[in-house]
Amino acid sequence: MSAIQITGLTKKFKERTAVQPLDLSVNQGEFFSVLGVNGAGKTTIIRMLSCLTEPTSGDATLLGQSIVSNPRAVKEIINVSPQETAVAPRLTVRENLELIARIYGNDRNSAKEKATKVIDSLGLSEVERDKAKTLSGGWQRRLSIAMALISEPKILFLDEPTLGLDVLARRELWSLIEKMKGEVTILLTTHYLEEAEALSDRVGIMVKGELRAVGTVSELNARAGNQKFEDAFVSIATESGVIA
């Protein structure tokens, strides 16, 4: 069954089309990556699917709930880890987690329990009493993802989760994200080819607001007639003769 069913979803900002009519289906429990260079429209897709930006036309249903006609219901079943580190700076790690749990309807005790669980599962124990603003970039990203997970979303949006991190912090986050595979439907945006290759069940390649190709990494390699995913990406991205 589809967790995300997108039909003709389009976003225009005045004359500029950020996302051209998009049709896509993501299965429940699938890890789907949207890969593209900066400005390809990846974040705009996440913003529309998480009801942060109204689509210009088209619609998407998330587990049967429309982002256009029932955003409130959609917001109950999703969570987002935005591109920028979105944490409350003067709250501790635990306080940040409990805040999000309570915002999603948990009472004080239940929020504490869930925070403890997420702190344990995401290895945040050593920093749980530290204020978020004192954490390194890597820890802040980890906290940001933990804040997205504590509401136990059915669908999770990760917008460039490892942007700006060093290679070690990035690998740590990858292993963390991999653990979630299968438990929750994940839509990840990235412009790191190796990230999409390492984590995804399927990858969609976006160029200038258009979804050029969708498939597993091996399917995309085969389509482009290349062995390396980087070559396949460049080949698909420049199919129209223009590098995005």
Next chain:
Amino acid sequence: MRAFPFASRNLKELIRDPMMIIFAIGFPVILLLLLSAIHSNAPVSLFAISKLSPGIAVFGLSFISLFSGMLIAKDRCSSFLMRLFASPLSASDYILGYILPLLPVAIIQSVVCFVLSFFLGLSVTANVLLALVVLIPTSVLFIGTGLLMGTLVNDKAVGGIASIIINLSAWLSGTWFNLNLVGSMFKAISDALPFANAVNAARAAISGDYAAIFPSLLWVIGYAVAVLVISIVIFRRKMMNATT
């Protein structure tokens, strides 16, 4: 109600900011002590404690616009607000969540100002309690101003705009000099704006001149309602199409 955990978070962010303590409490206290010392050495009727303390209380409250504006702008610019916009929080939850924690901060600020004034010679009467009530619309006015600034501009710009508002509220309040001495135009502008009216209403309350409270207070209430309504409308509009 989901607004309360959010309000609690905002209160923590505010009281854990050392700059807020310095500006909200420390700065008005120093000014009160300094001007009272001047008055004791060279009496100036304007700096008599019954006139000075309401003026300093209003001046202190003007910093609330800085704190609330900075809090909201930082939440926007760090994408923390975007994370919350993707949650099931409603528009009223956000607005209550930002306003509720600032009201007690404003009241505590005024209480500190009047308690210190008692030691400097202000009569301990029930009129002081009335003055605290009379200052509530002024608090709402500055909270609304902060909400408006934080919704429209980034945290760096909030600092600049808030300093203009703080200066305006100082120069046009009649706390530091007699507005009649500057000229009729200056006096007319001051009378048309809420700052001198806020000080006059609080002074009238302190002196027990109850009939003089309402003409001035109605001006302040009018401004407070207008600013708050405009800020809520703009905040809701931003929320409908969340952009940082």
